[in-house]
Amino acid sequence: KTIWQPTDNGHGQWFPDGTLNTCDVALDANIRAGRGDQKALIYDSPVTNTQRSYTYNELTDEVARFAGALKDRGITKGDRVIIYMPMIPEAVIAMLGCARIGAIHSVVFGGFAAHELAVRIDDAKPKAVITASCGIEVTRVIEYKPLVDKAIDQASHKPETCIVYQRQQVQAELQAGRDHDWNELMETAEPADPVPVKSTDPLYILYTSGTTGKPKGVVRDNGGHAVALNYSMKLVYDAKPGDVYWAASDVGWVVGHSYIVYAPLFAGCTTIMYEGK
Numbered sequence: 001k002t003i004w005q006p007t008d009n010g011h012g013q014w015f016p017d018g019t020l021n022t023c024d025v026a027l028d029a030n031i032r033a034g035r036g037d038q039k040a041l042i043y044d045s046p047v048t049n050t051q052r053s054y055t056y057n058e059l060t061d062e063v064a065r066f067a068g069a070l071k072d073r074g075i076t077k078g079d080r081v082i083i084y085m086p087m088i089p090e091a092v093i094a095m096l097g098c099a100r101i102g103a104i105h106s107v108v109f110g111g112f113a114a115h116e117l118a119v120r121i122d123d124a125k126p127k128a129v130i131t132a133s134c135g136i137e138v139t140r141v142i143e144y145k146p147l148v149d150k151a152i153d154q155a156s157h158k159p160e161t162c163i164v165y166q167r168q169q170v171q172a173e174l175q176a177g178r179d180h181d182w183n184e185l186m187e188t189a190e191p192a193d194p195v196p197v198k199s200t201d202p203l204y205i206l207y208t209s210g211t212t213g214k215p216k217g218v219v220r221d222n223g224g225h226a227v228a229l230n231y232s233m234k235l236v237y238d239a240k241p242g243d244v245y246w247a248a249s250d251v252g253w254v255v256g257h258s259y260i261v262y263a264p265l266f267a268g269c270t271t272i273m274y275e276g277k
Contacts, residue, residue, distance in 0.1 A: 109252030199223025241268030
């Protein structure tokens with residue numbers, strides 16, 4: 001009922017008495033609108049010479065099962081989860097899986113040095129870290145798991161769980177008890193339903209680059225974020241359901257969050273995810 005509730009110094013809260021689930025708005029709502037068989041995500045990776053695509057039905061199934069895998073590892077509403085992944089569909093699935101159960105994701109640009117990752121681990125205090133075995137920069141394979149291991153060693157805060165997506169280029173070593181194989185978790189996970197959250201509850205934390213000092217965690221809530229991105233897709237970009245949309249960014253940055261992942265799906269578009277330079 002309340003659109004804007006002022007607090008102080010020009011700050012305030014959007015839709016403070018509202019509830020929603022951002023993943024439901026991005027995925028399930030499109031299925032309810034009859035777009036289940038439309039492509040939701042197209043992945044184009046010239047660095048691996050592969051392409052994949054997901055319909056809204058397929059992407060929702062993957063996300064719901066990964067959300068169930070997170071629940072199986074004890075991740076619940078309000079928990080923080082760091083995502084340290086390359087530009088692969090599993091990064092999108094991880095983000096939306098967190099949103100589906102009300103967990104707060106914090107994506108760290110893939111390939112950041114271990115110290116930079118450790119700083120963000122100590123600040124966000126995640127219950128879990130989600131990563132891949134490697135990323136690929138043009139023709140160079142960058143192993144991610146050793147960077148994650150080193151970052152956790154350096155950090156004072158110790159995440160309980162590390163979920164690793166094994167890519168064909170590198171098989172990462174897993175630490176017994178803490179580390180878990182993505183595909184093995186997905187095989188046994190039950191799909192999770194969207195968890196309603198307050199409009200003012202955090203959706204994600206995204207850190208500034210830290211070039212002018214200590215990285216600062218910027219918090220985006222659920223309600224205002226969804227409305228603003230929906231508004232921009234319709235009135236700035238004139239995007240309509242079924243349109244194909246590509247943002248030349250990375251999910252590690254805010255443009256990637258907004259216009260590779262969330263906004264195109266809110267608008268019922270097909271979003272392009274490009275791995276390469």
